[in-house]
Amino acid sequence: MKVMQLLPELNSGGVERGTLEIARALVADGHESIVVSNGGRLVPDLEAEGTTHVTLPIHKKSLSSLWQIRPLRKIIKHYQPDIVHVRSRVPAWLTHFALKGIPANQRPHLISTVHGFYSINRYSQIMTQAEKVIAVSDSVVKYITDHYKNCPPEDIVRIYRGIDPKAFPHGYQPPAQWFLSVYEDFPQLEDKFLICLPGRITRLKGHETLIELIEKLTKQYPDVHAVVVGGADEKKAAYLDELENSIQSKNLTDKITFVGHRSDIREWLAFSNIVLSLSNQAETFGRTALEALSVGTPVIGWNRGGVAEILSNLYPQGLIEVDDQTALFNAVQAHIHQPKDVAPVTMFSLKDMCDQTIALYKQVIR
Template identity: 80%
Template sequence: MKVMQLLPELNSGGVERGTLEIARALVQAGHQSVVVSHGGRLVAELEAQGSKHCSLAIHKKALSSLWQIAPLRALIEKEQPDIVHVRSRVPAWLTHFALKGIPKATRPRLISTVHGFYSINRYSQIMTQAEKVIAVSDSVVDYITQNYKNCPPQDIVRIYRGIDAKAFPHGYMPPKHWQNQVWQDFPELKDKFLICLPGRITRLKGHETLITLMQQLKTQFPQAHAVVVGGADPKKVAYLDELKNTIQSKDLSDQITFVGHRSDIREWLAMSDLVLSLSNQAETFGRTVLEALSVGTPVVGWQRGGVAEILSQLYPQGLVAVDDQVTLLQKIQQHIQTLKQVAPVTQFSLDDMCQQTLALYEQITTSK
């Protein structure tokens, strides 16, 4: 088989990581893998794994992107993939128009993956107009069936995203030299009960809730210290400044540390005593929650979306009804007072995700 995946860019994020994982699985299984994007820092890794990358400006939500339809059609005709797999709305629309100009007899089969709870409109509907629509969680299946009646239920295939358990082994502890470097860079973290909030600096991740929690914990549990692991892109710097000003005004500068964008997320999750998932909106999956549980760190989070699906199966005692601030505080206090154990994770594996996706590819290429 030859599979062409399309996404806006290859910099960082769950969509990008999933694309690389499927590309690698295709190559390892003896298939051909082509990825089309505007490029980015993950291109080198993609190509090193044996995939071909084709650079095309399919990343902008702008009318000017329509100029890419003809080049994309030419690329598809040149590469002749058996399957085109779209992972984002702009590439999906461009692919939709590109395929219309290719005779039906030589047209590749079309698959999409719905990675997000997109705004419900005609623009987003394109993600449900493929022959098979992959949903990354049961929450996404519900979102599609409730909002896009044009998509037959039998065409929706739930394939959970997965992680490599070998990369996040149960009981993992960061090496001593890494810990020593952290104590050097952030001495305020040493000998503290570390509460980690991972994720980019945006208004969606629940940083205000974290600040309120630390204010409530300060007197009774002075050993509690929050670590925010995630960077702020240039557009979000003002929000980061706003958060830091709030922290300073509440006299919490000694209780909350921002460590910025990190590529060593596994180490931070493993070193933390508790990880929080406090997003203001439901997440489609919740990869970081799964990674934390995989290394054995307890997670407390809101009961919605993909995070609720993961926690209900792996660590149900970490579930909190959405916006129930009283129970949230109580759960965190309980974790500080008593060490909690997380059982080894055997579900949501990367192998399962790859095998199910490749099986779907094979099924669609052999069907009429």
């Protein structure tokens, strides 16, 4: 098979990681893998693993992107893929118009993946106009069936995102050298009960909730310390300042540490006593919650979206009613008093995700 995946850029994020993982699996299975994007820092990894990358500016939500329809049509005609797999709305629209200029009997099969709870409108509907629509969780299946009646339920295929259990092994402990360097950079973290909130700095991730929680907890438990693992891009610098001012005004500067963007997320998840998932909106999947549970760290999170699906299957005692601050406090308190064991994770594997996706490609071609 020859499969072409399209996405805006290849820098970081769940969509990007999923694209690389499927590309790697295709090559390993003896198929030809092509990715079209505006490029980014993950391109060298992609190419090193045997995928052809074609750079095309298909990332801008603006009318100027329509100039890319003809170049995209040319690329599709040149490579003649069996499958075109779109993973984002702008590439999906451009593909829609590009394919219209190709005779019906020469067009590739079209597959889309709905990675997000997009705003409900005609622009987003394009993600449900494919032969098969992959939904990354049951929550996303419900979102599609509730809002896009044009999409026949039999065309929706739920394929959970997955992680490699070898990359996040149960009971993982960071090496001594890692602890030394962390304690050198952040001496305030030594001998603390660590509560980790992973994720980039945006208003969606629940940082205000974390600050309120730590304010309450530290009155009773002086050894509690929160660590925020994730950076703020330039657009979010003002929000980061806002958070830091709030922390300062509550005299919590020595209780909450921002460690910025990190490539050693596995180590931070394993190092923490508990990991929180407090997003203000439902997440479509919740990969970080799964990674934390995979290494054996308890996760406490709101009962909604993909995180709720992961927790209800793997760690139901971590589920709490949405926005119930008292339940959150009580759940964290229970974990402080009595450390909890997390069973080894046997679901949501990367291999399952790749096998199911490649099986779907083959089914569509047949």
